Amino acid sequence: MRRVFSGIQPSGELHLGNYLGAVRNWVDMQNEYDCFFCIVDYHAITQDYEAAKLHPRTLDMAVSLLAAGIDPERAVLFVQSHVLEHTELAWVFTTVTPIGELERMTQFKDKSRRQESVLAGLLNYPVLQAADVLLYKAQMVPVGEDQVQHIELMREIARKWNARYGEGFFPEPQPAITHARRIIGLDGQAKMSKSLDNTIGINESAESIWQHLRPAVTDPARVKKSDPGTPEKCNIYSLHQHFSPEEMIQEVAEKCRTAGWGCLDCKKVLGEKIAATFAPFRERAAELRADPETVFEILRDGADRARAVAEETMREVRERMGFMPADQYARR
Ligand code: TYM
Secondary structure (H helix, E strand, O other), rough: OOEEEEEEEEOOEHHHHHHHHHHHHHHOOOOOEEEEEOOOHHHHHHOOOOOHHHHHHHHHHHHHHHOOOOOOEEEEEEEEOOOOOOHHHHHHHHHHHHHHHOOHHHHHHHHHHHHOOHHHHOOOOOHHHHHHHHHHOOOOOOOOOOHHHHHHHHHHHHHHHHHHHHHOOOOOEEOOOOOOOOOOOOOOOOOOOOOHHOOOOOOHHHHHHHHHOOOOOOOOOOOOOOOOHHHHHOOOHHHHHHHOOOHHHHHHHHHHOOOOOHHHHHHHHHHHHHHHHHHHHHHEHHHHHHHHHHHHHHHHEEEEEHHHHHHHHHHHHHHHHOOOHHHOOOOO
16 A cells, blocks of 8 residues: 655644645545654744643644544554654754755745744754655655645655665655645735634634634725625635535626625625534534543554654664664663
């Protein structure tokens, strides 16, 4: 069975962009592939974060992923920092990764622009990401469009390491992208992203979804309710594509073009659809929150299953790179 690996940062609530762009695909893939899904806490510390929130957010992300349909019987779900080999392989990979390649990464350029002092962890973020995937020799990586460049670099890291230490050892992973590859945020401009405060979380109540949707940006040319709009220029219309049935999407387009509906009418319908889609998720999340021991056990089991693979890969990596074997010469 082909192997799949993907990760998500516990840097906030699971939002529509994460779900439509990646997690929905994870849920589908677990039926067909050998899947590893990871909550990447070491990645989350590469930007400003509150230490006191990391643990509850990690747990909350596990709850959200399970509620969204990740099934621990069919996929391995675990926390990155519980499998120490991730950082070990990342260090190894820094020795085959040119700095120039890291400086070229779009996400690094965007994020470092917003910071006074740029830290090495942010630059090395894609090296750790390469270690995540290659530790499990995964061939497929289901992600949103923003991660494709990181996967290209991961392929290069695999090639460089293989060329030096063993042809064919690491596979060159491919991204798996869906039609929802880039969900735009409620500002109607940038990618939906927690750091831009333009998101809707999948566990929000109907009321809270409405509070977020009401001020969301629509077709800028539509100032008054009586102005006809252009659905193709409106992000609310594009969100309808992911939540409303075909007839509804056509009705939305028609009512927008003829000014039959105001933007608020259109948002009301969308809000109801989003709330209804995620209502079962919210219910499951509430059940899991009331039973944290079950979630801990899933994560413990996931880390054990992941570690078994990771330890074997690292044992071979150390051997091929010529390290003195610890079990022969050192007490652990
Ligand atoms: P993160 O936590 O930022 O995002 C998790 C996933 O959600 C996708 N995504 C989106 N897709 C469509 N539209 C959006 N607006 C949107 N926002 C987020 C992301 O593309 C991602 O697939 N670097 C990764 C985490 C990571 C990882 C890995 C992924 C660490 N190691 C190994 C794959 C394999 C990230 O940015 O996650």
